[in-house]
Amino acid sequence: MNDPTAPIVIKRHRMATRVWHWVTVVTMFIMIGSGIGILKAHPRLYWGRYGANFDTAWTTLDQWPSWLVSLLNLLTIPAGYNLALSRRWHLLFALVLAFALLGFMIVSLINKHFQRDLRVRAAELSPREVVHDVKEHLAFRFHDPKKPGAYNILQKLSYVVTIFVLIPVMILTGLTMSPGMDAAWPWLLEVFGGRQSARSIHFIAATGLVLFIIAHLALVILAGTWNEVRSMSTGRWKVPAHTSEDVA
Amino acid sequence: MSSLITRRSLVMGASIGAGALLAGCDKIAANPEARKILFMGEDMNRGLQRALTNRNALAPEFSPAQMSPIFRSNGTSNPGTAEYTAMVANNFADYRLKVGGLVDRPLSVSLPQLRQMPSRAQITRHDCVEGWSAIGKWQGPKLGALLTAAGLQKSARYIVFTCADLFGGANYYESVDLVDAFHPQTILAWALNDQVLDVAHGAPVRLRVERQLGYKHAKYVMAIEAVASLAGIGKGKGGYWEDNVDYDWYAGI
The missing domain is CATH 1.20.5 (Single alpha-helices involved in coiled-coils or other helix-helix interfaces)
Known part of the structure; x- marks a missing residue:
C-alpha cells in the first residue's frame, strides 16, 4: 500500500451469495405481500389440527392495531383483495424461495461460505464476547478492526437463524398446509402439531423474518448504505475509514 | 448532515x-x-x-376425539331452487344420481341404492382455500366403484360433477382427474358425523376428494360425467371457481 490514504477495498461476497441474496429479496417481497393477501381470507389463527369460525382463535385481525392493519393493506399483493391471485403469486414464488435456498445451501457448503463465515465458535458465545459486541453495535461500530470483513457474532446469529431456522420453517409449515403434502408426508403434521398450528407457526416465523428484514435494513443504512449494497452486488467492499485507521 | x-x-x-x-x-x-x-x-x-410423492397416499384420518365440535358449512348453504326445494320436501325420494359421459352403461342411481353400496367411513380434515380447517366423519360409496359399475371408457380423462346449487345462474361444477377419482378415499358422502347429510353440507350427496381444498368437494351432486377433456365444460378450466376467479384446478396445495 503506497498511498496510506487510499481506501482499502476487499472482495466480500461470492457470486452465489450475491445472486441468492437478490433473488431472495424479490421473492421475500412477493411472499410477504401475497401471504398477507391469503391471510386476509381468514384472518384468524388457531392451535391444533382444526380451526374455523366456531373454534377459539388465539389471535384475530380485529385485535391488531389499526396502523398494522393499514400497513398490511398497503403491502398486499395484489392490491386490495384477490385470494386466487395472491395464491398464484405465493405458490409460484414458494418454489423459487425453496429451490433457491436449497441451491445456495449446497453451493455454500461446497465453497465453504458457511463453514468459514457463518460457523459460530464457542468462544464467540461467551457472555463477555456477546456483551462486547452489543456495546460495539450501540456505538455503531460494526467491524472488528482486526478482521473487518468477518461477521460479528450478532450478525452471524441473525443470519444463521434466518437461513437455517426461519426460512426452512416457513417452507415446511407452508408444505404442512397443503392437503396433498399431508397425505404424502404425514410426519409434517406431527412435527408442527397439526395444520392449524402449522398455519400459526407460518405467520409467527413470517413475523420473525419481517423483524430480521427491518433490523438488516437499519444496519445496512448505519453501516454505510452504498458500500454495503455495492458489496452485495459486485462483491467489492470498501473497508470503513475508521476501521482502516485502526488497522494502520 | x-x-x-x-x-x-x-x-x-x-x-x-x-x-x-x-x-x-x-x-x-x-x-x-x-x-x-x-x-x-x-x-x-x-x-x-x-x-415426488406416492400418488395413492392416503390423507390423514383422525380419531372421533379429534373432530371439530361444529363442522362449519361454507359456500351455498341451501341451493333454494324450486326443484331442489321439492326434492328436500320429498326427502330426496325422487333424487337420481346420473352417471354418464364416456361410460359403457350410464347409470341413474337412487339414494337408497347409493346407501346400499359398500361404503367407506373416514374422519378427515376439510381445508378451505381461505385457510380454516374442520375435521368430520364422512361416509359413502367410493366414486371409483360407481365408475367401474358404469364401465369407464379408455378415452375418459376427467370426471365432472354437476351440482344443484346455482352460481351466477348456472349450476356449480367441479372436476377431478382419474388419479383422484379412483383414490380410495374419494367417496360420494351421504352422511356427515353419523347423521344423514344435511342441506347446509351438501345433501343428498357430496363429493369428498380428501387431498384437495374445499372448493373441489362438490356439494349437491346431481350428475357425474366422464369426459376426455375439460374444454367443453363451462369456460374450459374444469370448475366454477377455476373459470371465474382463477382458482387453481389442482387444489392439492
Missing part, C-alpha cells in the same frame, strides 16, 4: 421502490403473457407433488 439527508432519501427511495414493485406485481398479473408464467406455478406444484 449529508449522511442524514442520504438516509432520509434512501428510506424515501426504498419506499417509492417498494410501491413501484407492488404496482409492478399488479401490472404483471394483468399482462396475459406474464399471467401465463404466474399460472405455471399450478402445473409445477402438481407435477412436483405427483412426481
Whole structure:
C-alpha cells in the first residue's frame, strides 16, 4: 500500500451469495405481500389440527392495531383483495424461495461460505464476547478492526437463524398446509402439531423474518448504505475509514 | 448532515421502490403473457407433488376425539331452487344420481341404492382455500366403484360433477382427474358425523376428494360425467371457481 490514504477495498461476497441474496429479496417481497393477501381470507389463527369460525382463535385481525392493519393493506399483493391471485403469486414464488435456498445451501457448503463465515465458535458465545459486541453495535461500530470483513457474532446469529431456522420453517409449515403434502408426508403434521398450528407457526416465523428484514435494513443504512449494497452486488467492499485507521 | 439527508432519501427511495414493485406485481398479473408464467406455478406444484410423492397416499384420518365440535358449512348453504326445494320436501325420494359421459352403461342411481353400496367411513380434515380447517366423519360409496359399475371408457380423462346449487345462474361444477377419482378415499358422502347429510353440507350427496381444498368437494351432486377433456365444460378450466376467479384446478396445495 503506497498511498496510506487510499481506501482499502476487499472482495466480500461470492457470486452465489450475491445472486441468492437478490433473488431472495424479490421473492421475500412477493411472499410477504401475497401471504398477507391469503391471510386476509381468514384472518384468524388457531392451535391444533382444526380451526374455523366456531373454534377459539388465539389471535384475530380485529385485535391488531389499526396502523398494522393499514400497513398490511398497503403491502398486499395484489392490491386490495384477490385470494386466487395472491395464491398464484405465493405458490409460484414458494418454489423459487425453496429451490433457491436449497441451491445456495449446497453451493455454500461446497465453497465453504458457511463453514468459514457463518460457523459460530464457542468462544464467540461467551457472555463477555456477546456483551462486547452489543456495546460495539450501540456505538455503531460494526467491524472488528482486526478482521473487518468477518461477521460479528450478532450478525452471524441473525443470519444463521434466518437461513437455517426461519426460512426452512416457513417452507415446511407452508408444505404442512397443503392437503396433498399431508397425505404424502404425514410426519409434517406431527412435527408442527397439526395444520392449524402449522398455519400459526407460518405467520409467527413470517413475523420473525419481517423483524430480521427491518433490523438488516437499519444496519445496512448505519453501516454505510452504498458500500454495503455495492458489496452485495459486485462483491467489492470498501473497508470503513475508521476501521482502516485502526488497522494502520 | 449529508449522511442524514442520504438516509432520509434512501428510506424515501426504498419506499417509492417498494410501491413501484407492488404496482409492478399488479401490472404483471394483468399482462396475459406474464399471467401465463404466474399460472405455471399450478402445473409445477402438481407435477412436483405427483412426481415426488406416492400418488395413492392416503390423507390423514383422525380419531372421533379429534373432530371439530361444529363442522362449519361454507359456500351455498341451501341451493333454494324450486326443484331442489321439492326434492328436500320429498326427502330426496325422487333424487337420481346420473352417471354418464364416456361410460359403457350410464347409470341413474337412487339414494337408497347409493346407501346400499359398500361404503367407506373416514374422519378427515376439510381445508378451505381461505385457510380454516374442520375435521368430520364422512361416509359413502367410493366414486371409483360407481365408475367401474358404469364401465369407464379408455378415452375418459376427467370426471365432472354437476351440482344443484346455482352460481351466477348456472349450476356449480367441479372436476377431478382419474388419479383422484379412483383414490380410495374419494367417496360420494351421504352422511356427515353419523347423521344423514344435511342441506347446509351438501345433501343428498357430496363429493369428498380428501387431498384437495374445499372448493373441489362438490356439494349437491346431481350428475357425474366422464369426459376426455375439460374444454367443453363451462369456460374450459374444469370448475366454477377455476373459470371465474382463477382458482387453481389442482387444489392439492
